[in-house]
Amino acid sequence: MQYRPLPSTEQTNQCHRPDTAQTKLIAPARQPTPTPIPRCFPPLSRPIHARPHRPPAPLDPSSLAIYHGPPTLMTAPTPVSTTTKLLTIGRDIKLSHSVFALPFAGLAACYAAGGWPTAQQIALLLWCMFFARTFAMLCNRFVDRRIDAANPRTAGRALPAGRLRPRDAVAAIVLCALMFIAGAAGFIFANHPPNPWPLICSPLVLAWLGAYGLFKRFTVLAHFFLGGALGISPIAAVIAIDPTILADPMPWLLGAFVLLWVAGFDVIYAIQDIDVDRAQQLHSIPARLGPAGALIAAKIIHLAALGLLVTIQRTALPFRSHQFIPDTNLSFFALGMLIVALLLIAEHRAAARGQFTMAFFTLNGVISLVLGALGIADILPFS
Numbered sequence: 263m264q265y266r267p268l269p270s271t272e273q274t275n276q277c278h279r280p281d282t283a284q285t286k287l288i289a290p291a292r293q294p295t296p297t298p299i300p301r302c303f304p305p306l307s308r309p310i311h312a313r314p315h316r317p318p319a320p321l322d323p324s325s326l327a328i329y330h331g332p333p334t335l336m337t338a339p340t341p342v343s344t345t346t347k348l349l350t351i352g353r354d355i356k357l358s359h360s361v362f363a364l365p366f367a368g369l370a371a372c373y374a375a376g377g378w379p380t381a382q383q384i385a386l387l388l389w390c391m392f393f394a395r396t397f398a399m400l401c402n403r404f405v406d407r408r409i410d411a412a413n414p415r416t417a418g419r420a421l422p423a424g425r426l427r428p429r430d431a432v433a434a435i436v437l438c439a440l441m442f443i444a445g446a447a448g449f450i451f452a453n454h455p456p457n458p459w460p461l462i463c464s465p466l467v468l469a470w471l472g473a474y475g476l477f478k479r480f481t482v483l484a485h486f487f488l489g490g491a492l493g494i495s496p497i498a499a500v501i502a503i504d505p506t507i508l509a510d511p512m513p514w515l516l517g518a519f520v521l522l523w524v525a526g527f528d529v530i531y532a533i534q535d536i537d538v539d540r541a542q543q544l545h546s547i548p549a550r551l552g553p554a555g556a557l558i559a560a561k562i563i564h565l566a567a568l569g570l571l572v573t574i575q576r577t578a579l580p581f582r583s584h585q586f587i588p589d590t591n592l593s594f595f596a597l598g599m600l601i602v603a604l605l606l607i608a609e610h611r612a613a614a615r616g617q618f619t620m621a622f623f624t625l626n627g628v629i630s631l632v633l634g635a636l637g638i639a640d641i642l643p644f645s
Contacts, residue, residue, distance in 0.1 A: 347430055354420040355399035361627045363495040364391055365634025366520050370496030370513050372641045373580070374503035382452040387499060389445040390460075394471060397438035398491060402475035404431045413538045439468055449502050460502045467498060482545045485525040485532070493521035512578040515570055522567035523629070529560040530613045531622045557613060564606050571599045571633075580641045598636035605629050 371379050371387055379387070403410070403421055411422035420426035446460035474491045478484035500513040507513060532539070532546045533556050539549040548556035574595070575581045581595035609625045612618075 347426065347434075350420050350426050351396075351400070351431075351434055354403065354426065355396060357396075359623070359627075360391065360395055362524065362630050363395065363492045363520070364388075365630045366516060367391055367495040367499040369634045369637040369641075370499040370516060371503050372638050373512060373578070374500045374507040377642060379503055380452065383449070383503060386445050386448045386452055387502060389448075390442055390498075390502070391495065393438045393442040393445065394467065397435060397442060397468065398471035398474070400431055400435045400438065401472040404428065404435065405475050409538075409542060409544070412542060413535060415534060415538075435472075442468065446502075453503075457502070457505065459505050460498070463498070463501060467494060470494065478539075478544050478546060480545065482547050482550050484545060485528045485547060486521065488528050489521035489523070489525035492524045493517040493519075496520065510578075512574060515574045515577070519567050519570040519574070522563050522570065523626075526560045526563035526567065527609065527622060527626050529556050529563065530609070531618055532556070533613070534618055557610065560613070561610060564610075568599070568603055568606070571602065575599060581637065594636040594639040595633075598633045601632050601636075602629050605632075 367387060371383070375383070378384075403419060406416075407419075407421040407428070410416035410419050417423065421428065421431060443461070443464050446464040449460040450456045450458055471491055474484075474487045477487040494517060496516045497508070497513050500507045529547045533548045533553050535546070536548045536553065538544075539546050547559050551559060575593070578595075581593050605625050605628055612625070
């Protein structure tokens with residue numbers, strides 16, 4: 263048997279080297295079809311569209327921190343002028359409501375002076391009355407700013423609405439207190455002999471005026487504390503003109519009348535806030551007794567106030583001696599009492615119909631002006 267030799271390595275490579283000409287004619291091998299990947303989510307029923315561009319809501323510059331970078335990136339909020347702040351305060355505290363206490367302070371001042379006080383005394387009285395009332399109203403607005411924000415009737419006030427910053431209110435409170443003390447000190451030079459008592463009593467007056475707004479958080483007698491804040495005006499006026507007149511019961515009776523009169527119409531006015539007072543657990547006679555009970559309580563309070571007017575007319579010499587109708591014993595002050603009684607009846611009828619704005623401001627403003635003017639008319643003939 264003959265054996266054939268194995269081919270060499272070179273021959274083997276030549277045998278297995280593909281022919282270039284034949285390779286061009288051979289079709290490429292077919293690639294296997296890839297297995298489809300299963301869907302993880304169901305197909306969309308509608309095509310996806312790009313969301314429209316919405317610009318961001320504008321930001322309140324006053325709520326942002328002060329930016330110290332380049333001015334091209336962020337501008338500082340527009341500063342509010344001092345005049346604008348003062349006008350905002352004046353509208354918010356309703357300077358027209360000064361008519362409630364001012365006529366009684368003038369009546370008491372004329373009674374203490376036995377006629378018209380001096381021009382300097384009148385100017386100082388107006389100065390102190392203005393700043394004392396502004397101080398009291400700003401303190402009340404400041405401590406009640408969160409309560410007012412939850413009350414639809416008061417949410418539009420300057421502090422809860424953001425038109426006045428709390429620090430501006432505090433600055434105005436401090437300024438009013440200093441101006442009131444300065445006016446009280448002026449009576450040292452306006453009176454002969456010098457009268458230091460207004461300056462001595464001024465811190466006590468400011469403490470009472472600043473604190474009366476807090477009492478409704480603790481007691482239903484808050485209406486009487488408010489009345490006391492206005493009731494001290496005739497007593498303070500007597501102290502400013504002649505403190506010795508405090509030995510006469512008339513200033514105390516007049517102050518007590520103002521206290522009860524203001525407390526009565528404050529009870530009526532608080533009927534509007536029954537639901538808010540109950541929700542915030544604030545104390546008031548309407549929240550405790552309801553609307554009907556509050557109206558009855560206000561009638562009792564005003565009857566007591568009329569009783570004090572009768573006492574004043576019978577005990578104070580100018581109000582019982584002067585005759586404005588011949589052959590009668592009816593003085594101007596007595597006529598004022600009759601008008602006040604009729605106006606209080608009209609006030610309670612308006613309150614029963616729900617006309618609280620008319621009952622609060624219009625009628626009570628007329629009561630104050632009429633009684634103060636007619637009382638002064640009785641005093642002037644004795645000067």
